[in-house]
Amino acid sequence: MNTSERRQVSVVFCDIVQSTAMSCALEPEDLWAVINRYRETVRNTVRVFGGIICHHKGDGILCCFGYPASHEDNASRAVMAALGVLARVQQENHTEDSDDDRSEGARLRLRVGVATGEVAIVDNRADDPGGLELLGPAPSLAARLQTGAGQNMALVDETTFRLTRNDFRFTPARTVRFKGFPGPMTVYQPLGQTCGPTRFERCCAGSLTDFVNRAHEQALLCETWRRTCMGQGQLVLVKGDAGIGKSRLVRHFLEGIGDDGRREIQLQCSALHARTALHPFAVAFTRLIGLRATDTQEAMVHCLRAFLSELGIRDGYSVPLLARLVNLPAAQCLPLLNILTHEDIGQRTTSLLATCLIAMSRRYPVILVAEDLHWADTATLKLLEELSSAATDGSVMIIATFRPHPPGEAPLAGLEAARNCQSVTLDRLSRSHSARIVSSVARRAGASRLPGDWITRIVERSDGVPLFIEELTRTVIDKAGDRALLAQPFAIGKPSDNIPETLRDSLSARLDRLRLGAAGAHSPKWVAQVAACIGREFRKTTLTRLFEKVGVGTTIVPVARTDLAHMLEEAIERLVEADIICPVTCDQDITYRFKHALVHDAAYAGLWREDKRHIHARLLELLEEKAKEETPDTTAELLAHHAFKAGQPDTAARYWLAAGQRAAVRSDLREARACYEEALRLARRTAGGSATARSGAAPRTGPDPACRDKPRGVHEERTAIEMEALIALGTVEMMETLRKRHPVSAAAALCPSGAVGHERSRVAH
Ligand SMILES: Nc1ncnc2c1ncn2[C@@H]1O[C@H](COP(=O)(O)OP(=O)(O)O)[C@@H](O)[C@H]1O
Ligand SMILES: [Mg+2]
Missing domain, CATH: 3.30.70.1230 (Nucleotide cyclase, GGDEF domain)
Structure with missing residues (x-):
């Protein structure tokens, strides 16, 4: 397609x-x-x-x-x-x-x-x-x-x-x-x-913010370490989404126990080597043995021998097996392996590594940190299983971090079943902990006084995921540039502008995984994108009715009505499984919510502009139909939003006017003013707007002096909506003055039959 x-x-x-x-x-x-x-x-x-x-x-x-x-x-x-x-x-x-x-x-x-x-x-x-x-x-x-x-x-x-x-x-x-x-x-x-034992060490170690929360998990790790030091080896599995703080927790724990003569071995699994047998061990052992790329082959083989003999390992195959693992192709000893089958070599290498680690743990306590096991190759997992059972009566503590696997898959079942296994699942941070990270990042970036509403917005949008919190804060501060901007309201640009550059790839990757195995327009990714136009929360019936309408666009492939229900059912199921959305009500017409604001933004930002407009236009039709059935009060702003996104600023301006009038009826003059200003801004963008207005001048409040001072021709150029918005703003201003002077009579004037109520009846819709 x-x-x-x-x-x-x-x-x-x-x-x-x-x-x-x-x-x-x-x-x-x-x-x-x-x-x-x-x-x-x-x-x-x-x-x-x-x-x-x-x-x-x-x-x-x-x-x-x-x-x-x-x-x-x-x-x-x-x-x-x-x-x-x-x-x-x-x-x-x-x-x-x-x-x-x-x-x-x-x-x-x-x-x-x-x-x-x-x-x-x-x-x-x-x-x-x-x-x-x-x-x-x-x-x-x-x-x-x-x-x-x-x-x-x-x-x-x-x-x-x-x-x-x-x-x-x-x-x-x-x-x-x-x-x-x-x-x-x-x-x-x-x-x-660059070299560095783990991704975390390479990326974050130099710019750590203050550590928050995780006291319970920290205590569990310390207790496990105490038992390991007493000779009861332990395995701890740390599970959580990307960026939730698995590596940071491990690092904080390691720093906390200080230097007590232990050995730390860091294994880093990577997506690029998910099929290379024992790759994380090969890298870790290269570092452990002290091999340097500048050394000669002979010198390296000498190092291998010394390493093994120090551990008391003298098996004839051990040197060639280790040489093969750490990629020393020219080592003279390799021909020894020719008589072994490929399978034999794999098995012997696994048990050699296990023997090395156990032998080390007899001399000093060992902490083996295995990072990102969701990318581990099968041989690495098997070796870790072997080690964890061999470690029960040794001084080896294995800490493995991983992301939740897709439903139906259980690659770590062997490890999870180990007798000495403890599991820790990291959850999102609370709002107050999130706010502490925002302040900490801001302090480090030199923006010590981040406005309170900025902090609130960042906390809301990052959903308690520390990585999102850090990256969003940095993006906002970078964009603000100079300090003066920090005094302005939280900047809102295109949806894609609000997604930190550093997170775009990983957010796209999350959505792309949904497309695998499902064709284009019918894929769960496409369903997520259409749903994202509705908002972060959407009802299943709205999505279904929307899909019935969207299948007529130019670039959008129509979906046959009969297939629709089934397709949506399946897609929603996959989106829930993949943790992209979650149900938030359990009534018949379920409401779903995008779990992360940033995933919602990424789904929306990936849509083609014409598709976006088309979907919003259909949504507008749908909501207008619904508005006839429901109380119109709540929908005017929503209709204005969708009309604007559908590329219909004129309609959007009319809805903002209507929303303003409803706010005025509720005596909410602040809200009314904001809606009128929005209407005015949009009206000035439409074709009939005057030259001054189109140049982007800030909307004025109160009767516009331009109307009085400009020659009649320019006055006439103004759109009807613009005039209405200007009058409405003038009325709001008048009401405010009146209220200050005569609170009682102003309250009477604000009732639906009063001045503003009267204005309301003049507006279309
Ligand atoms: N509890 C925490 N307190 C402060 N910062 C944290 C905390 N947890 C994670 N972070 C920060 O969030 C970012 C992502 O954390 P990281 O440990 O790399 O996530 P994961 O390993 O789960 O992908 C890092 O910069 C880290 O320092
Ligand atoms: Mg990590």
């Missing part, structure tokens, strides 16, 4: 340096072989990191990370792919015979650019295999960055840098001007990956 949507992606553009000179120097067949090899290298590398090739432009290749399926680390994957392509091409160059003239001419030199940003994606690949278009500044910027890079070098833009600075080492920033882009741009050259 053809689709269009908008989302944040990271784009990689690779190009050959001096390709024209190369085409002159080589025979056409040789040139073809070189180009072919280059394309294959790019294709394979990009695929490994979860990206796709969008198109070839001459020798240039444009690759995309974040579509069709987003990963929570698209930008890092893009930079890894860029460095990977450069390394692979250089490696291949060196395997050529350098004495041969032709091979010298065939040496490839590349330049790569990486940029990240929001793009419109038009995917017509169902009709045309090359029909994938990315529209937005990121693809052109990646191409420009490529031109600014040196030979065999990559350059990244500011956004990519911000998203990946914890994962890679970069050269200091430099500024460059690129054709077509306004002003100088800051660019960075990635040099290689």
Whole structure:
């Protein structure tokens, strides 16, 4: 199916340096072989990191990370792919015979650019295999960055840098001007990956805010450690959503118990290595043994022997098994393994590692922290199970963190069933704890006096998830820029503007997982997006009636009525299972709520603009029908909101007027004023608005002097709604003055038959 949507992606553009000179120097067949090899290298590398090739432009290749399926680390994957392509091409160059003239001419030199940003994606690949278009500044910027890079070098833009600075080492920033882009741009050259035992250590360790709450979980970990030190090994499983604070809890616990002669071993599972057997152990043992990339193979093998003999392990296979695990391919001892089957090697490696860890725990207490087990490979899980049962009468404490798995899957069942296993589930933080994190982040960012309503809004929107709290606070402070802005109301921009850059990929990834296995318009993701137009909360009947109406748009595929009920039932079930929405009432017409405000925003922001307008227009029709049945008081603002989002500012202005008049009838003059001002603002945006008004002047309160002073022609240009809003504002002002002077008579004047009530009858609807 053809689709269009908008989302944040990271784009990689690779190009050959001096390709024209190369085409002159080589025979056409040789040139073809070189180009072919280059394309294959790019294709394979990009695929490994979860990206796709969008198109070839001459020798240039444009690759995309974040579509069709987003990963929570698209930008890092893009930079890894860029460095990977450069390394692979250089490696291949060196395997050529350098004495041969032709091979010298065939040496490839590349330049790569990486940029990240929001793009419109038009995917017509169902009709045309090359029909994938990315529209937005990121693809052109990646191409420009490529031109600014040196030979065999990559350059990244500011956004990519911000998203990946914890994962890679970069050269200091430099500024460059690129054709077509306004002003100088800051660019960075990635040099290689940073090292750090875990994601948390790399990303957060340097900028920790004050630790809040989690006293109960902390106490449980301390008690478990006390028992471990007495020789009763323990396993603690820490479960919780992404960003809820699993790694932070573990770190806080480790800091709390101080340096008591224990050994800490950190295992980090990763999505990229979910199928590489024992990858987390391989990385951890490389660090534990003290192997350095600069050492010779002989020196490394020597280190392995020393490590094993210190633990008293002398089995003949142990050195080659460990050498194989830590990737020492040239080690002379490896041929010893040739007589073993692949399965045998796997089993022996697992028991060797278990033996090493148990042997270590006889000398000193060991804490093994296994981070993000939801990405663990099967061999790692099996080894952890083996270890946890072997540790019951040793001094090993295993702390494993993981995210809840999808329903029906139980990859950790073996660990959960262990005799010495304790489980901790981390919940969202309370409002007061959340507010403490906001203040702590603000203090660190130098914005010590964040206005109270900003804190409240951030707390509301981040739903008690510490990561969301931190990122939202940073985004709000960054956007506010200078201190003066902090005195203004909480900024509300486009929905996508309200989603921190750092969270966009992971929020998209959450929604994309819903699309897997279900086709386009009928997927739960699409249902979530349509529901997001209704609001963070929606009733099932409203969603069903809305779906009956939306199936007539231009880009929207109609849904047959008969399939509708079934499709929605299934989709809602999956959305609940995936923790995207949850039921909040249990009556017959269930109301559902998006669990996180940011997931709601991300679902909404991903919709194509025309689809959004179409859905809001249908919603408006639906609500207008409903408004006839229900009390109109509550719906005027809602109708105004949907009319505005449907691209009908004129209708929206009329509803704001109506909402204002209803507020005035309730004697809520503040609310009435706000509604009238909104009506005025919108009326001035419509075609009939005067030139002054269209220039964006702030709405005035009270009778507009412009009406008196301007020549008649300009006066007549004003729309009827604008005039009505101005009169209404004037009336509100008059009422306020009156109320101050004669409270009793003003109250009488505000009754439905009074001045404002009289105004009300003049407005349409
Ligand atoms: N209890 C807490 N108090 C203060 N900050 C916290 C707390 N829990 C988490 N954080 C912060 O929130 C962010 C995300 O936490 P993290 O532990 O990385 O989440 P997880 O491991 O569950 O994905 C980190 O920057 C962390 O410092
Ligand atoms: Mg973590």
